[in-house]
Amino acid sequence: MNSKVVMWIALAMGLYGAFAYGLIHYYEDDDQSAQMQWDEKEGYNRQYIAKLQLEKVDLDTILLDIGSPDITEAKKVESDNYQITFYRTQHRHSDGKTTQDECTALLFKNGSLIGIGESAYNDYKSYVATFDNQ
Structure with a gap:
């Protein structure tokens, strides 16, 4: 050569x-949401969640749009799957930890959004308690 x-x-x-x-x-x-500072991410989450419509969006879409939740719980109740996710939307404690009182809850039944906010978490607890007491 x-x-x-x-x-x-x-x-x-x-x-x-x-x-x-x-x-x-x-x-x-x-990925815009991954590069945001915590305060920018909170504002982004608030704006995103404010636009959500019940039963018109599913968990997979939300996960793609704003990423993994800060906190999540799930339970199968009879033939239905309930999942509650918490996305940080307001700063309350400067302790480096995200707690439920700093988040907005999103409740899903079989992957479909059925509740937003504190009432969604209360509904989730009610569904789980009803199943656990049977």
Whole structure:
């Protein structure tokens, strides 16, 4: 092989390696909600949740749009699956921990949104208590 061809191949491989290294170590994912500061994320969650309509959105859509919940619980009651998720929407304690009183609850029945807010969590507790007492 010609020495110039070998040199160009070596140069191309070196540039490719440098590009791959830079991409892996310096490229940040462009998921907006993942890069937000906690206060921006709270505001984003509040605005998103305010636009939700009951029984018109499912859990998978919400997970794709705003990510994993801060807190979640789930229970199967007879043939129905109930899941309550909590997304942080207001700052109350500067302790580095997210608690339910800093979140808005979203209640899902079989993956469909059926409740929002404190009443949703009360409904969830009621469904679970009814099942547990049977």
